[in-house]
Amino acid sequence: MPAQCPTGAISFVEREAAAYDEAAVLANKAAKEQAAAKPHFSGCPGSMMRQFNRNSQVNAETEDSAAGYTVSPVAPESQLAQWPCQIKLVPVNAPYFDGAKLLIAADCTAYAYANMHQDFMKGRITIIGCPKLDDVDYSEKLTQIISNNNIQSVTIVRMEVPCCGGLEYAAKTALQNSGKFIPWQVVTISIDGKILD
Numbered sequence: 001m002p003a004q005c006p007t008g009a010i011s012f013v014e015r016e017a018a019a020y021d022e023a024a025v026l027a028n029k030a031a032k033e034q035a036a037a038k039p040h041f042s043g044c045p046g047s048m049m050r051q052f053n054r055n056s057q058v059n060a061e062t063e064d065s066a067a068g069y070t071v072s073p074v075a076p077e078s079q080l081a082q083w084p085c086q087i088k089l090v091p092v093n094a095p096y097f098d099g100a101k102l103l104i105a106a107d108c109t110a111y112a113y114a115n116m117h118q119d120f121m122k123g124r125i126t127i128i129g130c131p132k133l134d135d136v137d138y139s140e141k142l143t144q145i146i147s148n149n150n151i152q153s154v155t156i157v158r159m160e161v162p163c164c165g166g167l168e169y170a171a172k173t174a175l176q177n178s179g180k181f182i183p184w185q186v187v188t189i190s191i192d193g194k195i196l197d
């Protein structure tokens with residue numbers, strides 16, 4: 001039996017095209033031009049510089065989370081004033097360094113010392129690192145930051161354990177190498193979260 005051609009596979013429907021909306025076309029064009037005008041950041045998105053206005057943030061009131069952690073009824077406000085905060089990632093020149101009180105903190109201090117944000121980070125530009133695990137000599141970059149910017153003071157917060165002494169050493173070396181006379185202090189945190197004398 002000869003094969004038969006299928007019928008009804010194609011049909012035509014007549015309908016009116018949507019009216020040309022000039023306003024919408026112009027708005028779309030303007031949005032595209034605006035997006036194209038924004039400075040292009042080509043690095044890791046996590047390293048993109050940001051500065052935060054901490055005066056306008058409102059505390060959120062939240063209850064226990066089902067996610068497995070407890071959220072305080074009155075959430076403390078973060079005092080991190082810029083991003084990124086890792087010494088390895090911060091630029092050596094940044095607007096937020098101008099006139100800054102600089103906090104150089106070891107990674108573990110924020111976990112050991114409960115009130116890190118209010119007692120140390122508030123009003124300061126915070127940069128952090130771990131002299132043991134980061135496997136880098138921070139003194140060179142810290143020297144550049146202190147030399148290139150109008151830093152008002154330097155606070156170093158480290159843990160009591162010997163491995164953390166590298167951060168203090170790097171910061172002191174940077175202060176010395178910068179040739180500047182800047183007020184500085186070292187605060188040592190015990191592993192049970194207390195400030196040691």
Ligand code: SF4
Pocket residue numbers: 106107108109129130131132133159161163164165
């Ligand atoms: S050096 Fe030791 S105590 Fe200091 S941040 Fe690194 S792991 Fe923590």
